[in-house]
Amino acid sequence: AQKVTQAQTEISVVEKEDVTLDCVYETRDTTYYLFWYKQPPSGELVFLIRRNSFDEQNEISGRYSWNFQKSTSSFNFTITASQVVDSAVYFCALSENSNYQLIWGAGTKLIIKP
Amino acid sequence: GAVVSQHPSWVICKSGTSVKIECRSLDFQATTMFWYRQFPKQSLMLMATSNEGSKATYEQGVEKDKFLINHASLTLSTLTVTSAHPEDSSFYICSAPNWDRGRETQYFGPGTRLLVL
Numbered sequence: 244a245q246k247v248t249q250a251q252t253e254i255s256v257v258e259k260e261d262v263t264l265d266c267v268y269e270t271r272d273t274t275y276y277l278f279w280y281k282q283p284p285s286g287e288l289v290f291l292i293r294r295n296s297f298d299e300q301n302e303i304s305g306r307y308s309w310n311f312q313k314s315t316s317s318f319n320f321t322i323t324a325s326q327v328v329d330s331a332v333y334f335c336a337l338s339e340n341s342n343y344q345l346i347w348g349a350g351t352k353l354i355i356k357p
Numbered sequence: 358g359a360v361v362s363q364h365p366s367w368v369i370c371k372s373g374t375s376v377k378i379e380c381r382s383l384d385f386q387a388t389t390m391f392w393y394r395q396f397p398k399q400s401l402m403l404m405a406t407s408n409e410g411s412k413a414t415y416e417q418g419v420e421k422d423k424f425l426i427n428h429a430s431l432t433l434s435t436l437t438v439t440s441a442h443p444e445d446s447s448f449y450i451c452s453a454p455n456w457d458r459g460r461e462t463q464y465f466g467p468g469t470r471l472l473v474l
Contacts, residue, residue: 278463286395286448288465334400338463343389343454345463347400 245270247337249348257356258327264320264351266335272296276338277311277318278345283331291333294318322353330355360384361453363466370441371474378436378469380407380451386431387453392424395448395468407434407451441473 246269256262268277279291292302294311302309306326310319322329335348360383370376380390388409393401405426406414413426423445425437434453438445450468454461 276461280465285467286450286470287467288450290462290465293460293462343461343463344391344403344406345401345452347402349400352398 245337245339245346247335247346247348249333249335249351251351252349253352253354255354255356256325259324261321261323262325262353262355264322264333264335264353266318266320266348268316268318268335268337270316270337270339272339274339278336278338279309279318279320280334280336281331282334282350288334291320325353325355327355327357329353361451361464361466363449363451363469365469366467367470367472369472369474372442373440376438376441376471378438378449378451378471380434380436380453380466382432382453382455382464385453385455387434387455388431390428390434390451390453391463392426392434392436393450393452395450397448401450404436407436409434438471441471443473446471446473 248267275296277294281289299311306323308321332350332352334350336345338345362381364379390407392404394404395401403416404419407426407428409428415421428434448468448470451466452463454463
């Protein structure tokens, strides 16, 4: 069965600290896609990254980086030098075989204190 | 980039009335759209898959007679909450997939906040 687990319900750090959001997934498919989305208080989902199961290279985009490890079925997200504007709920999601349906984690609420 | 819009962005209605929410893909065609519901401090829950020209596919536990979905064109899907009650108050989000530079991507609407009094 497919499942996405974000064990961290809420994380609170002080601005400029680094923070890692965990995501563990379960799937039987060999081809799948992993996503991270940001949901600020406005509610609109902001796409951050999409990674397919055949690409295990880690990715860095500015202060954001993602660590994809198939051996542990994890796709963790790190924000370096966090800023107050990073405060939001972050969702990890899984899609299998491009069937377009997303399986969502419960989300992690990130609070960055000034 | 591809854009998905939703209308209205928020709506307040009396219990027992019906509310229609529109989801439009503005610059691409979508044969499939998805409707999600999100309660406060919870994750998104897929309600149904909207298919252009055919019946929607509902997730288990979602009442198809209460949440009517019509996907009449390649750019528009509508969700009608019939005889709305306070427990239907939620944040409703639609999404549509599109191929962008050889990659399938989901585009989300900004959401519709429904408050049933």
